[in-house]
Amino acid sequence: AAPVSVVADRKPLAGFESGRIGGEVAIHGVNKSFGTLKVLDDIDLTVGSGEVVAIIGPSGAGKSTLLRTINHLERVNTGLVAIDSELIGYERRGDALYELKEPAIRRRRAGVGMVFQNFNLFPHLTALENVVEAPISVAGVPREQALASGRDLLARVGLADKADVYPRHLSGGQQQRVAIARALALRPKVLLFDEPTSALDPELVGEVLDVIKELAKSGTTLVIVTHEIGFAREVADRIVFMEAGRILEIAAPERLFSAPTHHRTREFLAKVL
Numbered sequence: 506a507a508p509v510s511v512v513a514d515r516k517p518l519a520g521f522e523s524g525r526i527g528g529e530v531a532i533h534g535v536n537k538s539f540g541t542l543k544v545l546d547d548i549d550l551t552v553g554s555g556e557v558v559a560i561i562g563p564s565g566a567g568k569s570t571l572l573r574t575i576n577h578l579e580r581v582n583t584g585l586v587a588i589d590s591e592l593i594g595y596e597r598r599g600d601a602l603y604e605l606k607e608p609a610i611r612r613r614r615a616g617v618g619m620v621f622q623n624f625n626l627f628p629h630l631t632a633l634e635n636v637v638e639a640p641i642s643v644a645g646v647p648r649e650q651a652l653a654s655g656r657d658l659l660a661r662v663g664l665a666d667k668a669d670v671y672p673r674h675l676s677g678g679q680q681q682r683v684a685i686a687r688a689l690a691l692r693p694k695v696l697l698f699d700e701p702t703s704a705l706d707p708e709l710v711g712e713v714l715d716v717i718k719e720l721a722k723s724g725t726t727l728v729i730v731t732h733e734i735g736f737a738r739e740v741a742d743r744i745v746f747m748e749a750g751r752i753l754e755i756a757a758p759e760r761l762f763s764a765p766t767h768h769r770t771r772e773f774l775a776k777v778l
């Protein structure tokens with residue numbers, strides 16, 4: 506296959522050539538359009554090991570698309586994404602980049618766990634089977650070992666007694682906690698959450714946020730798109746404000762919420778706070 510040029514209009518980040526770049530997640534010069542609609546406009550973001558970054562911003566800002574580029578569910582037009590110094594979706598041979606093929610992409614994607622708004626559990630599998638599916642079929646973990654780790658993960662999200670229950674018999678909050686256990690099962694380097702509580706009844710939001718807070722405390726690297734501003738303030742090391750495909754402001758929560766520097770951040774916060 507021909508090499509691809511994914512750094513068309515930007516100088517490569519120092520260290521990309523050698524494969525040594527800072528941060529568990531490094532996003533550099535990412536642009537993405539759907540047809541004529543520019544959805545990601547020159548995005549740079551680095552997330553350190555153990556860091557918790559919350560992404561906020563209005564609907565249509567490109568938040569979901571940005572998360573999806575991090576695990577190569579969405580291909581970028583230009584720019585690079587690396588997880589723990591490994592380019593996602595591409596490999597370097599000599600001076601050129603080549604797009605990886607499916608099995609290799611899937612292996613690298615295993616470094617990134619993702620939790621969606623709508624849980625996306627396999628309906629025909631029990632909670633435990635949902636958790637062990639990827640370890641067994643993608644990572645080749647022996648079944649007994651995968652089941653034991655799967656039970657531990659379900660216990661960690663407070664669902665030790667629901668291992669053999671099918672998703673339709675679980676509440677939304679319980680289904681989302683199974684989804685979190687499933688995302689942890691491949692021992693990802695970073696966990697991405699896309700509005701993990703937006704589909705939940707209000708009384709079920711707390712139990713899911715509690716699990717995420719626990720992960721944050723235990724040093725898991727997290728990137729969370731959320732409308733839960735109070736939660737973001739409590740759990741995040743840094744807040745990213747996005748609008749119209751651009752990152753307009755990045756700051757620690759104390760600073761961003763008390764003294765936003767961009768007028769669009771101020772206007773957004775005035776609406777949601």
Ligand code: ADP
Binds near residue numbers: 542566
């Ligand atoms: P957010 O998550 O911040 O609400 P999204 O990343 O979902 O924003 O979407 C950003 C913009 O990209 C929106 O205008 C949306 O309609 C558009 N978009 C998202 N996915 C696609 C797609 N697959 N095809 C075309 N347009 C898309």
Ligand code: MG
Binds near residue numbers: 568569
């Ligand atoms: Mg979204």
